[in-house]
Amino acid sequence: MRWFSSSKPDHILCDIAQDDGRSTFEIASALTQEGWLELDHVSVGGESWWKATISGNALAQASFRRPITRATADKHVREVVDRARAFNADPAHLAQIVEVVVFGSYLDPTSADLGDVDFGGDGAPENSTGNLQR
Numbered sequence: 001m002r003w004f005s006s007s008k009p010d011h012i013l014c015d016i017a018q019d020d021g022r023s024t025f026e027i028a029s030a031l032t033q034e035g036w037l038e039l040d041h042v043s044v045g046g047e048s049w050w051k052a053t054i055s056g057n058a059l060a061q062a063s064f065r066r067p068i069t070r071a072t073a074d075k076h077v078r079e080v081v082d083r084a085r086a087f088n089a090d091p092a093h094l095a096q097i098v099e100v101v102v103f104g105s106y107l108d109p110t111s112a113d114l115g116d117v118d119f120g121g122d123g124a125p126e127n128s129t130g131n132l133q134r
Contacts, residue, residue: 069112069114
């Protein structure tokens with residue numbers, strides 16, 4: 001379903017689906033009937049273009065991994081911060097990690113089980129004197 005986060009022509013259905021003897025129309029009909037795909041438009045040349053529905057996008061984002069505990073998430077956060085510090089301490093690197101941020105469900109202290117830990121970050125190149133350029 002991730003392929004269809006934006007509109008795609010129906011020949012893509014055959015390209016990404018396993019060859020099980022069904023036509024593009026049959027595959028599109030089945031995905032539409034399940035509520036995962038909808039017709040976006042028909043091109044001037046007559047080709048149907050499809051996009052994922054809200055349910056299809058939710059399916060594309062679904063994770064079938066077991067949740068992690070808050071303690072495991074805390075451990076991952078500590079490890080990422082430690083790795084960033086180690087990276088910054090190594091003079092062989094031509095850049096520095098300026099910021100590491102955590103976002104998502106980890107920020108809710110009432111969440112005991114988490115699907116994952118979401119990280120973001122920012123870096124900056126070093127100039128020739130070893131100071132960060134901003």
